[in-house]
Amino acid sequence: MSWLEEGWRHVWLPYAQMQTAPLPMPVARTQGARIILEDGRELIDGIASWWTACHGYNHPHIQQAVARQLEAMPHVMFGGLANQPAYRLATRLAAMMPADLNRVFFTDSGSVAVEVAIKIAVQSCLNKGERGRTKILAFSGGYHGDTLGTMAICDPDEGMHSLFTGLLPEHPVVPLPTDEASIATFEAFLEREHKSLAAIIVEPLVQGAGGMVFHGPEVLQRLRAAADHYGLTLIFDEIFTGFGRTGTMFAFEQAGVVPDIITLSKALTGGTSPLAATIATDRLFEAFLSESPMTALMHGPTYMAHALGCAAANASLDIFESEPRMAQVAAISTQMAKELEPCRGLPGVKDVRVMGAIGVVQMHEIKDPAGLRQKFLQEGVWIRPFRDIVYLTPAFTIAPEELSKLTAAIRRVLTTP
Numbered sequence: 302m303s304w305l306e307e308g309w310r311h312v313w314l315p316y317a318q319m320q321t322a323p324l325p326m327p328v329a330r331t332q333g334a335r336i337i338l339e340d341g342r343e344l345i346d347g348i349a350s351w352w353t354a355c356h357g358y359n360h361p362h363i364q365q366a367v368a369r370q371l372e373a374m375p376h377v378m379f380g381g382l383a384n385q386p387a388y389r390l391a392t393r394l395a396a397m398m399p400a401d402l403n404r405v406f407f408t409d410s411g412s413v414a415v416e417v418a419i420k421i422a423v424q425s426c427l428n429k430g431e432r433g434r435t436k437i438l439a440f441s442g443g444y445h446g447d448t449l450g451t452m453a454i455c456d457p458d459e460g461m462h463s464l465f466t467g468l469l470p471e472h473p474v475v476p477l478p479t480d481e482a483s484i485a486t487f488e489a490f491l492e493r494e495h496k497s498l499a500a501i502i503v504e505p506l507v508q509g510a511g512g513m514v515f516h517g518p519e520v521l522q523r524l525r526a527a528a529d530h531y532g533l534t535l536i537f538d539e540i541f542t543g544f545g546r547t548g549t550m551f552a553f554e555q556a557g558v559v560p561d562i563i564t565l566s567k568a569l570t571g572g573t574s575p576l577a578a579t580i581a582t583d584r585l586f587e588a589f590l591s592e593s594p595m596t597a598l599m600h601g602p603t604y605m606a607h608a609l610g611c612a613a614a615n616a617s618l619d620i621f622e623s624e625p626r627m628a629q630v631a632a633i634s635t636q637m638a639k640e641l642e643p644c645r646g647l648p649g650v651k652d653v654r655v656m657g658a659i660g661v662v663q664m665h666e667i668k669d670p671a672g673l674r675q676k677f678l679q680e681g682v683w684i685r686p687f688r689d690i691v692y693l694t695p696a697f698t699i700a701p702e703e704l705s706k707l708t709a710a711i712r713r714v715l716t717t718p
């Protein structure tokens with residue numbers, strides 16, 4: 302029996318109905334934008350492993366940095382001891398941020414980074430003696446993680462709020478203020494409820510897991526103005542959009558809007574290891590300073606600021622400086638726009654849209670996502686439609702010919718019913 306079949310009796314897959322889930326593809330290795338299967342087949346990767354592997358797989362600079370760190374020390378606890386990669390990474394991330402976004406709290410996953418952002422927002426109010434501000438305003442279609450705290454600020458249907466009533470904390474969720482009606486709803490809600498709110502959270506420019514739905518910079522400007530007016534913390538969840546994906550290093554740059562907290566993960570280590578960061582302003586940080594332990598931020602994952610992960614993240618930042626990543630993102634954007642545009646005329650297609658290195662073909666409905674995924678495998682590409690979209694978020698290093706194979710596969714699969 303193979304390791305796959307043996308282990309299949311014991312593993313529990315993500316987001317899967319295990320009764321009907323097909324066996325996953327056994328992977329032997331990865332290289333660049335390619336996934337090499339055990340049977341020798343090569344797939345061109347259209348997803349970069351859940352949007353993480355921005356430099357392609359197995360980038361030698363990251364591999365060497367991790368190997369060097371592994372030899373020196375894999376990790377030491379972050380309480381009372383300091384590892385150089387983490388301190389260097391905090392310094393570098395703070396330098397990349399505008400204004401006074403200067404304090405970096407490291408965790409080990411995106412969801413936990415958002416949990417920490419929520420705690421900072423709420424506890425900073427408590428520390429200032431403002432009681433009753435315990436709610437986070439979130440938006441329909443949003444996604445911020447799978448832990449209970451973050452589920453509660455996801456889209457209510459996708460986050461299964463009704464199923465878990467009584468377990469999840471309750472937070473208000475309103476439509477993003479994108480048009481006259483939703484702006485009126487948003488303004489009226491804030492006017493009525495602002496005293497119960499600590500923060501507003503949004504994925505800037507793109508709601509990723511909610512279906513790659515784009516909104517304009519003016520929406521973020523409106524949120525900033527509202528947060529300022531009512532004294533709320535504005536949280537930008539850039540776990541998906543951060544590190545070049547939308548065409549700028551961070552999405553907030555395109556709106557000229559600076560949040561009070563930013564969360565980062567996914568591409569932070571270039572797809573190498575789990576690591577996340579919650580970056581807060583000096584003003585928020587100072588709200589935790591006092592003579593009393595009661596006002597301290599009470600959070601600390603065991604593997605906080607993991608030294609191997611931080612070494613990988615530093616190496617990933619080096620590569621952003623030494624290789625023409627943002628030019629590559631611009632080229633990918635142009636090529637995807639040109640090569641996906643013909644999908645607009647295909648049966649069942651509702652919309653085609655591109656931002657940075659995100660290409661989306663939205664269908665009216667995808668009835669059989671599993672069948673569609675199978676067809677993409679037969680095309681030799683790794684593309685995983687979900688909800689109503691077929692999308693590409695390739696590595697920024699993907700070759701133009703490889704990208705053309707991905708877009709051609711989408712055109713072919715959507716043409717043949």
Ligand SMILES: *Cc1c(COP(=O)(O)O)cnc(C)c1O
Pocket residue numbers: 410411412413415444445446447504509510538539540541542566567
């Ligand atoms: C993926 C994602 C998360 C959750 O990150 P995990 O590492 O899976 O916990 C949170 N917010 C956004 C915007 C994401 O895309």
